[in-house]
Amino acid sequence: MITLTSAEENYLKAIYHLSDGGKKGVSTNDVSAEMKTKPASVSDMLRKLGEKEVIEYRKYYGLHITEEGKKMALQTIRKHRIWEVFLVQKLKFSWDEVHEVADALSHVKSKSLIQRLDEYLGYPKFDPHGDPIPDEFGDVRVRPRLPLNEIELGSTGQIVAVKDSSPAFLRYLDKVGAYIGARIKVIDKTEFDGSVEILVDNKKSIFMSKDVAGNILVMV
Amino acid sequence: MITLTSAEENYLKAIYHLSDGGKKGVSTNDVSAEMKTKPASVSDMLRKLGEKEVIEYRKYYGLHITEEGKKMALQTIRKHRIWEVFLVQKLKFSWDEVHEVADALSHVKSKSLIQRLDEYLGYPKFDPHGDPIPDEFGDVRVRPRLPLNEIELGSTGQIVAVKDSSPAFLRYLDKVGAYIGARIKVIDKTEFDGSVEILVDNKKSIFMSKDVAGNILVMV
DNA sequence: TATTATTTTTAGACTTATCTAAATCGCTAA
DNA sequence: TTAGCGATTTAGATAAGTCTAAAAATAATA
Numbered sequence: 001m002i003t004l005t006s007a008e009e010n011y012l013k014a015i016y017h018l019s020d021g022g023k024k025g026v027s028t029n030d031v032s033a034e035m036k037t038k039p040a041s042v043s044d045m046l047r048k049l050g051e052k053e054v055i056e057y058r059k060y061y062g063l064h065i066t067e068e069g070k071k072m073a074l075q076t077i078r079k080h081r082i083w084e085v086f087l088v089q090k091l092k093f094s095w096d097e098v099h100e101v102a103d104a105l106s107h108v109k110s111k112s113l114i115q116r117l118d119e120y121l122g123y124p125k126f127d128p129h130g131d132p133i134p135d136e137f138g139d140v141r142v143r144p145r146l147p148l149n150e151i152e153l154g155s156t157g158q159i160v161a162v163k164d165s166s167p168a169f170l171r172y173l174d175k176v177g178a179y180i181g182a183r184i185k186v187i188d189k190t191e192f193d194g195s196v197e198i199l200v201d202n203k204k205s206i207f208m209s210k211d212v213a214g215n216i217l218v219m220v
Numbered sequence: 221m222i223t224l225t226s227a228e229e230n231y232l233k234a235i236y237h238l239s240d241g242g243k244k245g246v247s248t249n250d251v252s253a254e255m256k257t258k259p260a261s262v263s264d265m266l267r268k269l270g271e272k273e274v275i276e277y278r279k280y281y282g283l284h285i286t287e288e289g290k291k292m293a294l295q296t297i298r299k300h301r302i303w304e305v306f307l308v309q310k311l312k313f314s315w316d317e318v319h320e321v322a323d324a325l326s327h328v329k330s331k332s333l334i335q336r337l338d339e340y341l342g343y344p345k346f347d348p349h350g351d352p353i354p355d356e357f358g359d360v361r362v363r364p365r366l367p368l369n370e371i372e373l374g375s376t377g378q379i380v381a382v383k384d385s386s387p388a389f390l391r392y393l394d395k396v397g398a399y400i401g402a403r404i405k406v407i408d409k410t411e412f413d414g415s416v417e418i419l420v421d422n423k424k425s426i427f428m429s430k431d432v433a434g435n436i437l438v439m440v
Numbered sequence: 441t442a443t444t445a446t447t448t449t450t451a452g453a454c455t456t457a458t459c460t461a462a463a464t465c466g467c468t469a470a
Numbered sequence: 471t472t473a474g475c476g477a478t479t480t481a482g483a484t485a486a487g488t489c490t491a492a493a494a495a496t497a498a499t500a
Contacts, residue, residue, distance in 0.1 A: 280466070
């Protein structure tokens, strides 16, 4: 069984993103820029990742991620995003603070930690930035995400992302009691001005202008 | 400002325990046994810790922890125990599983992570093993811990430990709704057989035999 | 196509934490 | 008071991850 060090995990995750999930080849310089390390360090790391067969590496010609590599990258991404959910939802970190901490936390080695955390968080499908969380098999559920103002009256869904993630907008969401991950139901729509009324977590109802609702992405 | 690597933190924590909170001197071999590393490795580490002035180190004569060292050790212990509370109370780890994972988690560097986690957990004063959690200034509140059956009728307190931590007993506690950290009030005592009735978290009342109550330590 | 420019790799060095093997210190007992 | 033993330290090695400087390969351009 292949095991990766924390540094190798980070490189592989970066490579996965750079290769757009495995579609494109990636160059040493690409990785260097993404990881903020020198190309010389990257060469060394690519050789190691090649030996572990998570990438296919040809000197001077860059690399392609392998199927095994994709799986492992997705597991790292999964851990990272689950920790982000925890930090934002439970510990009230703001979205821009979580990356580094989630990164460190995601490298903690334990068989059951992530399963239990996932369970504790209620198996979230999206991280606080709205990016999908792969399941334990690496599968990513890609479901339609629609702006809230385009959701049909009476439909239910989950807030999974916002288009405008400015602090001001996030504070507004927080103030009115909406958040990423919230279960919502559209209980009223005013055709005249495009405003909507939603019920959050079957408890709280919120009015929103069309502009605000258009900024909120919902998975139906 | 002094910063320690994860390994240095671990050594210092071990030294703090071995020196009984700074009362005794500690030898290289003591540390070697505790850390399960070779004496040669310990010598090297002691030199480093001496240079950082968290211990006072004299070659061939062992070491004493300094005031600064105590403070830093207590911060590491604090982090470790707070994570243990999280793992046991929220993620339902059993007491014997948590040590390693808490160790890894406690080395994650972040200004606010532990403050926020502490707040999220409701500022616990004891870890799942009943050991006290130092506050952010390193102060440890040492308060009397009495067996539950010796608590006066009408008194309130917090369950901080159990004497018998066998899985069977822990399962029993879990089943009846008691747990480490629970706020309790003694609402009835039967002198005849020594049994007690307690109210947990102002909600649930539980009957307990004298034997069971005697196994539960309460901070009043 | 030849030369220059860019990218990538190699070589050698540094740091941290560990090890083994060998040297050294300090104490105790003859 | 010195020999010997146990405890401790030093010396040298390894592994991971990084760096700089220099060499080599590829790509671009005249």
